[in-house]
Amino acid sequence: MISASGIFKSVQGLTVLSDVSMDAPRGRITGIIGPNGAGKSTLLRILAGFDGADSSHVTYAGKTFHRFREKQSLLVYMPEHVDIYPEETVSGFIRFLARSTDYEDETLMTRLGLDAVMSKRLKQLSKGYAQRVKLYFALAHPKPLVLLDEPFDGFDPIQLMDVLDLLREERSGGRTFILTVHQLHDAEKICDHLVLLRQGRTVAQGSLDELRNRFEAPAASLEEIFMRALR
């Protein structure tokens, strides 16, 4: 779905990404993992078109897009830190989305458990519910590519199971996901394809089994592979 190579990005003379390459196969969930400051969020913003790279070659479904709007016709992106209109109610925000896009998904609303908090202002929501509203925004639009920056932050284990199931269902429906995840056990549960970043460089990528083979650790967990990759 996305094939990126030669991504370079520096900010105020500091190299953030250096020759990053990655693929996100169609209909799969790709996880970008790496320690803090590895450049995961920057990479996601560049793929979404919100940041420009110093140089890059990225194809979306085999096509090269140069304009922001062209990319937006294909993908939806939800950043990690977004404080959606705190004074607005959940119903008000969802209505705003529906009126502006003509899309609304009552099943998704119910699936995310938003029915219970419709009259609440967004600033009154717990972190988990705020994350669900963000997920609603990302999933309500029928776009084939979904980019989520740290989507599992703030969920308790039960909520997390629900959300993981939801993403699996969406994947079965043919959607492609690219997630940045810092909790490796979460990434191991959900991601079909992994991209390991360290200090702005791609260390390795592939399925968990492919990474196990590469690092010669047939029974290793993602955390163990990650530690080996960082050494």
Place this chain on the structure above:
Amino acid sequence: MNRFAVLLKKEVREILRARATPLYFLLVSTLLGYSFYTALSLYSTASEAALVSPLYAAGFEPVPGVFTPLFGALFLLESLFLPFLIIPLLALERSRNTLTVLLQLPWSVTAILGAKFLAALLPVLVTTAMTFPAVALWIAWGGHIPWAEWLLLLTGHFLYGSVVVAISLAAASLFGSVGSASIAGLAAIIASWFIDFGRDMHVAPLFELITPWSLTQVVRTYEEGLLATDTCLYLILLALFFLLAAKVLLDPDIRGKGLSIVLVFIVSTGILAPAAHWKWTADLTESGRNSFPARYQRILQAAPDLQIEIFLERTDSRAKDYEKSFLKRLLLAVPNARVRWMAGEQLRDHYGQFVYRVNSREEMTFSNSEEEIFIILAALTGSPPPALSEKEVYPGYPLVTSDTQQRLALLVYLLGVPLLLMTLFFFHRFERTRTGVVHDSKKI
């Protein structure tokens, strides 16, 4: 509802929901009240003498006497407080990252900025409308309103408000945080005051060059009752420049942002420069205080190549008086007149002289009296000497108001207008609650 209307409605709600909005309106109402009360009181006291002497009455013009101070208060608040109301509209979208959400909905950066700009004009419109009770009271008490002059004042302040809004949005686009953007926006707006100060203090010749384009000077032309194409175009272009700069800063597709802003600036200047050269000015004052009487205009028509040499320091009070009461009007009537402020040894040797030159004939005088000057100009152009015509005398509109009326004016602004606004705010919130915008949990 079309999609742009959805966005515009959201922005209007953001403005109305902000806690600073009613506070700003309350502040405007209070200051308008005190300005109106003070202007009324002064105008009334002076009018008592004018009712006895018709000649003295000619100096009583309602717009400069009462309504310009009213709009002066509005100008002050628009300059100092309006940016704090507008900047959060965009800066919060940036700091909360909701701009990322908006940009993924079907609106371009231009549409988002356009909706924010239009919504931000709402406080400008409301505060402009807050001057209407003063007009109503003035008319009710038998006062006269020169409508063309009044509408020009209204237009000038609306255009100024639009520029303040555009500057605020550009500042919010440049800085993500509300604090930094507010400081930058305020600095850009009050830079005009520093330009005027620099010019008055003769700090550098640059100030002389740019002073006519300081916002305070441009707004002053409207307060003086002058409708000029160049100032209209300047304010519109300035607002457009800042809006385009904001677009450049926010548009993810535009990479070379600094260069693009410079390009927008060059294009704006390129449009303004010829417009400033081919300007057209109309004096909309009822008294014609920016123009010369017809008997003088006839003389000036015979002197299109008029040259004036002034042997005075510009800081000299005579020079200031001459510039303000004569030269300004002369340059409106004869835009091609050449004026030279003499310097150096020549200035020392001929200090105090004014030399007028028409068709290679010249005459020198030490007088800066209008009557004297036109006798000289008539002689130079071969025109008959100017004669006073009774028809040309402006009658003036003195108005004496009682203490009770003045106190009522104050009461209207300190109590009536705030109560009206509070009622409107209450009904707006009530209506939203009643129709389920806030508390309807099922309807989507």
